Amino acid sequence: MADLQTDVRYIKGIGEARAKALSKLGIGTLQDLIGYFPRRYEDRTMTRAIRELELGETVCVRAMIANDPVASRISGGRTVVKARAVDDSGALDLTFFNQEYRKNSLHRGETYIFCGKVEGNLLARRMINPIVEQEGQQVLTGHIVPIYPLTAGVSQNLLYKAVGQGLTECRHLLADCLPDAVRQEHQLCHSGYAYENIHFPADAEALTLARRRMVFEELFILSCGLQMLRSRRTDVAGPACKAADMEEFYRALPFPLTKAQRRAITEAVTDMESGRPMNRLCQGDVGSGKTMVAAGCVWFAAQSGWQSALMAPTEILARQHYENLAPLFEKFGLRCALLTGSTKARERRDILENLTLGSIDLCIGTHALLTEDVSYARLGLVITDEQHRFGVNQRAALGQKAENPHMLVLSATPIPRTLALIIYGDLDVSVMNELPPGRQKVDTFAVGESYRQRVNQFIRKQVEAGHQVFIVCPLVGQEDHIPDERKAAAAYAKKLREEVFPDLRVCLLHGKMKAKEKEKVMEDFAAGNGDILVATTVVEVGVDVPNATCMVVENAERFGLSQLHQLRGRVGRGQAKSYCILLSEHPSEETKRRLKVMTKTNDGFEISREDLALRGPGDFFGQRQHGLPTLKIADLSCDMALLDEAQQAAKGWMAQDPGLEKPESGALRARIETLFAVKAEGLN
Known part of the structure; x- marks a missing residue:
């Protein structure tokens, strides 16, 4: 008997060769197959009169073959079959390339359904290689039809039939992974109904219900998994930081900080005092002063004897940070060092030695900070000034230089908070929405x-x-x-x-x-x-x-x-x-x-919202952190409201069942384990 992890080659009608082709689409199991969602849909429920057809549109026509189809050979040994179809309003020329069988399968005087793109001109409309079906025996016409992303060796017809067979074989296996309470509260259809109608919609309303359910489910599962990632910090101790008077730091600055900068520092300091490792994203517009937020955290960590590391994406930026921060920290008797790929060997040896001895309080650098020979006496704070350029794995590599250090990520790409929680996943978010005085428009x-x-x-x-x-x-x-x-x-x-x-x-x-x-x-x-x-x-x-x-x-x-x-x-x-x-x-x-x-x-947050609406989330997700699951059906350019709803629902459910240990959370837990490719106990 099949289960959801059954290899697709064992599904009726697929076999070895088709399974190999499907693997190019990432389809290896029955679960992959039914989770391979259509890219779009074509409404083929209605037929149109030939006279009404607009050039360039894809439509269905009910028409009669007016002549015996004529086959001929053209260059390259290819065949072409031509025929004419008519209805009460006009005529439609049909051309079929490399479909010689059409000469004998289309019969003069018989009526068929033709579906294709209208070409030619308004006086001589034509279709090239249309779908042809007999009335009453329609499979690819007569209803809303899914259109799937394809690859070489995989046709729409193959996917259509394979998904249909897959659903037939696993319909009884589709346990609902959403807890009943969540599904009912958010008025979502059952899982089986959703899978059936996302692939083979009964009508437009059924498709709307199915898509809403599938998008919510995807975002809910992702949000629950990310909350479990965040909650694992509660089980480990972070570098202990004692309370310190931040006013001492503020007074030493040559300029006043904005309310947004102070708020971000307070949020970070609260994390660092909590006894758990901080894992925070500080995102703000260009010039909003994120570097000073980082500096405040470095100063605070140093008051408890902890060293800090700041990793920048380029050597130019690393040097700029060093030149700005070294004189500031010198006032406090704190020592900074700059370590990059171009640091001379002797200077590098001195820096490495002083890091090991603990006499350097802040080391600023590039990827050079990740090399094996860099070690610290008491690394307590890791800062990455990434602007999307470091992923989860690189942050983790720097984090492994110490045991559960505090981590702060700076990003100058302001994006909506809900989207930031998906892109940055396991990070808490501080938003800096205020520019320092004097910044020019x-x-x-x-x-x-x-x-x-x-x-x-x-x-x-x-x-x-x-x-x-x-x-x-x-x-x-x-x-x-x-x-x-x-x-x-x-x-x-x-x-x-x-x-x-x-x-x-x-x-x-x-x-x-x-x-x-x-x-x-x-x-x-x-x-x-x-x-x-x-x-x-x-x-x-x-x-x-x-x-x-x-x-x-x-x-x-x-x-x-x-x-x-x-x-x-x-x-x-x-x-x-x-x-x-x-x-x-x-x-x-x-x-x-x-x-x-x-x-x-000039508002970066407003621009990011417009970018999202105009171009979709590709700009952001193209730079998305490595190590987080990708979205299969949700489109965040139009599903942001549903994302917010799913995140709130996940927050509520995780508050009731933090470890997903209740019986009604079993299927949800299993999906999270599969999605994150890790056992859920490793998440919490």
Whole structure:
């Protein structure tokens, strides 16, 4: 007898060859098969008159074959069969490639259902390779039909039949993993009904009910699993931190902190005093002052004798952190060190020795902090300034340098809290929604190629006023198939130097340079030894040049809104008025709509909401942490309300049954174990 873990090759009608093809879609078991959801649906319940057909639409037509089909051979040995179908309103030409059997299966005078895309013109409509079914014997027409994502060797028909057979064999096995109380409270249909109607909807209402149930279930299970991940911290002791007067730290700062900064520090300090390991995400807009939140946590940990490690995604950013924090901590008698891939051998040995002796309080670095020979005397706090660039596993690797250290993650990509809980999973969230006083609003303009000369004049005007300019290009190095050299930073910098601004100092920065090279370019530019910096998105990551007042982004349509917002955040850091110019050559209506968002607001949270609505969650989930389950059916661009509902439901259920030990939680626990590929006892 089959169970949900039965290999698909043993399901009737599949076999070895089809199972191998299905494996390319990640389908290996019966559970995988019924959990492979349609990408979209086509409503084939109604037929249309031929005269009413619009070009480009996919429709069903009930029509009679008017002539004997004619078969012929064309180039490459292929066959083509042509026929004409008619109804009371008009005629439809039918063309079938490599379906020679149609010559004998379509009979003049008989009526069929044809389903396909309407092509040709309004005087001569046609369908190429339509689905053909006899009336009364319809399988792929006459109802709402699922359309699945495919791969080579797997057709819609194969999946349709395989899923149908799979459901037939496992219908009696579909135990409901949602506790009855949760299902009833949220008015959700039963699991069996949902699986049946997500694949083979009885009607539009049944599909709506089924999808709502499946989306809620997916988000509820994920939320419960993530809450179990978070709750495991209650079972282990974190580095003990005694109470300390944070006002002492605040008084030593050269500027007052915002309410948001103080709130984030208080939340983190409360975690660190709790006796359990902190595991917190501090997310805020560009320039919201997350570094000072990290500094407050480092100071607090040091009051109890704990060392801290701060890992940045690039050497430039690590050095910038070091230069900002070392003088601050020197006031408190705390010692900082910088450890990167380019640290000289002798200096590295000294740093490693002092870390082991405990005489370094804060070590700032890049991935170099993860190497085996780096060890600490009393590591109590790990900070990753990641901007999505480190995953769960890298954070864990740094965390393994000590036993259950406090962990703080800084992110400059502001996203809705509910989405942050999914992307960052096991982290508590602090939101910084306030900018320090003095931060300039950056005026933003989205313009086309016709503004090129005016943009160049504006750049020159900024430089003549004593300021500096960033120009960001999406590519590095000239490529044969890219005719416009502006798209390549290196070629564009050369053109600017030689043709456009021969009298100005044009510098170049891109990710393919060696670390020391990049560092030198940035140091020189920050010191004022350059007027224009042509760069790739390497400048997105935390580069601080207060004298830069203009950011020009070439081919802005190639960037997501959140990424454009990060780039814009490189200017407006000084006292002078700053500008961002988004250039796109042939902007589509969608591009214009997206870029208009940037011109309307400087609020990163608002921009992330718009990005989510316009592009879906792909931008965020493309950078999602490794080690967390992916979503199969939920679409967070339209399911955010359901995500919030599922998270609240999960919170309520986990409060009643934290270990999922009640009988009614058994199926839920099993699904969580499967989803997270780990035994649930390891989660709590």
